[in-house]
Amino acid sequence: xxxxxxxxxxxxxxxxxxxxxxxxxxxxxxxxxxxxxxxxxxxxxxxxxxxxxxxxxxxxxxxxxxxxxxxxxxxxxxxxxxxxxxxxxxxxxxxxxxxxxxxxxxxxxxxxxxxxxxxxxxxxxxxxxxxxxxxxxxxxxxxxxxxxxxxxxxxxxxxxxxxxxxxxxxxxxxxxxxxxxxxxxxxxxxxxxxxxxxxxxxxxxxxxxxxxxxxxxxxx
Amino acid sequence: xxxxxxxxxxxxxxxxxxxxxxxxxxxxxxxxxxxxxxxxxxxxxxxxxxxxxxxxxxxxxxxxxxxxxxxxxxxxxxxxxxxxxxxxxxxxxxxxxxxxxxxxxxxxxxxxxxxxxxxxxxxxxxxxxxxxxxxxxxxxxxxxxxxxxxxxxxxxxxxxxxxxxxxxxxxxxxxxxxxxxxxxxxxxxxxxxxxxxxxxxxxxxxxxxxxxxxx
Numbered sequence: 001x002x003x004x005x006x007x008x009x010x011x012x013x014x015x016x017x018x019x020x021x022x023x024x025x026x027x028x029x030x031x032x033x034x035x036x037x038x039x040x041x042x043x044x045x046x047x048x049x050x051x052x053x054x055x056x057x058x059x060x061x062x063x064x065x066x067x068x069x070x071x072x073x074x075x076x077x078x079x080x081x082x083x084x085x086x087x088x089x090x091x092x093x094x095x096x097x098x099x100x101x102x103x104x105x106x107x108x109x110x111x112x113x114x115x116x117x118x119x120x121x122x123x124x125x126x127x128x129x130x131x132x133x134x135x136x137x138x139x140x141x142x143x144x145x146x147x148x149x150x151x152x153x154x155x156x157x158x159x160x161x162x163x164x165x166x167x168x169x170x171x172x173x174x175x176x177x178x179x180x181x182x183x184x185x186x187x188x189x190x191x192x193x194x195x196x197x198x199x200x201x202x203x204x205x206x207x208x209x210x211x212x213x214x215x216x217x218x219x220x
Numbered sequence: 221x222x223x224x225x226x227x228x229x230x231x232x233x234x235x236x237x238x239x240x241x242x243x244x245x246x247x248x249x250x251x252x253x254x255x256x257x258x259x260x261x262x263x264x265x266x267x268x269x270x271x272x273x274x275x276x277x278x279x280x281x282x283x284x285x286x287x288x289x290x291x292x293x294x295x296x297x298x299x300x301x302x303x304x305x306x307x308x309x310x311x312x313x314x315x316x317x318x319x320x321x322x323x324x325x326x327x328x329x330x331x332x333x334x335x336x337x338x339x340x341x342x343x344x345x346x347x348x349x350x351x352x353x354x355x356x357x358x359x360x361x362x363x364x365x366x367x368x369x370x371x372x373x374x375x376x377x378x379x380x381x382x383x384x385x386x387x388x389x390x391x392x393x394x395x396x397x398x399x400x401x402x403x404x405x406x407x408x409x410x411x412x413x414x415x416x417x418x419x420x421x422x423x424x425x426x427x428x429x430x431x432x433x434x435x
Contacts, residue, residue: 018226048238090377165370
């Protein structure tokens with residue numbers, strides 16, 4: 001990586017990136033998988049730097065595993081609370097539905113988005129993107145929208161916060177009665193690992209460059 | 221080090237796909253999103269969202285957020301009284317987690333955004349690297365305020381045993397959710413590049429006027 005000389009004429013933009021936090025113009029090389037590019041001016045981890053990915057499949061495998069885990073994670077009971085012979089359990093989906101029923105529709109929709117919809121869409125779109133990039137077929141015209149949606153859902157997926165919430169609720173209930181963590185909580189933990197691997201293995205810039213290369217070959 | 225920003229070369233960074241293109245192109249040639257040097261109306265939007273979030277902090281903290289009924293008795297709890305009860309019940313660790321996620325984080329986020337906006341608007345001479353660090357911190361920490369809302373969603377569902385034990389959500393929950401969303405949006409509208417633009421203003425006395433973007 002080098003700084004741009006100040007006397008330069010406007011550079012060919014494709015080999016340059018601007019830091020997202022301070023707008024410093026920087027020339028970048030293609031990174032290998034474990035390299036990180038940092039802005040020398042403000043220290044930001046640069047977005048939009050191409051990464052030479054050797055393995056396409058770990059990300060795809062993690063996303064498919066996550067999708068398989070997703071349905072047990074939302075439908076199996078997360079914890080059981082027992083007090084004087086009475087039982088209560090919850091699932092991720094019931095958490096949304098109960099909030100809706102007791103008169104908190106906005107809250108229900110927010111929890112629905114962050115704990116259910118966003119992770120599901122993130123996984124589905126990741127699988128679709130990896131699949132399309134791996135196959136020889138041309139990318140569909142909706143590919144840019146798909147990448148933007150992928151980024152949006154990745155941002156609003158908050159399974160990691162939900163996992164910590166389960167722990168806090170569990171410890172809170174310990175003082176009030178018998179409480180057990182059930183299979184749903186293990187599925188959520190496994191789903192969380194799959195989501196983290198999926199995010200780490202996905203390189204948006206690589207996907208964008210594939211789209212750009214196709215556009216250049218066949219102008220629409 | 222030579223400071224040369226993309227804007228000085230008339231290059232705009234696409235917010236969506238991060239590609240650099242000449243601003244004259246108006247739309248990103250790669251993904252079609254509208255181009256601009258800085259996030260449009262960054263400060264106005266950030267101010268509006270921060271003000272709205274500040275107003276909503278009052279109902280969020282003063283109204284009851286949860287009622288825990290145990291063996292027929294139970295009072296509505298605000299966020300703070302719930303934390304005090306946790307502390308009294310020897311759950312100090314949890315009390316600290318909930319206090320940080322539900323009280324400290326929203327207030328720190330609002331104060332930090334306020335400080336950053338004042339730095340940009342009043343040209344306050346603060347260290348730019350540290351301001352950027354602060355920005356990255358509030359951007360990162362925002363989602364963790366959802367913790368309390370998820371806990372409510374879990375408890376309301378698990379503890380549903382009529383008069384023996386029951387957890388009900390309170391009106392503060394919706395207000396708190398709004399604070400979380402508004403502060404997250406405010407953080408994403410604020411453009412940290414505005415902080416660094418001050419450096420050029422200080423270096424180069426005469427600032428070239430940037431034409432207003434019309435799209």
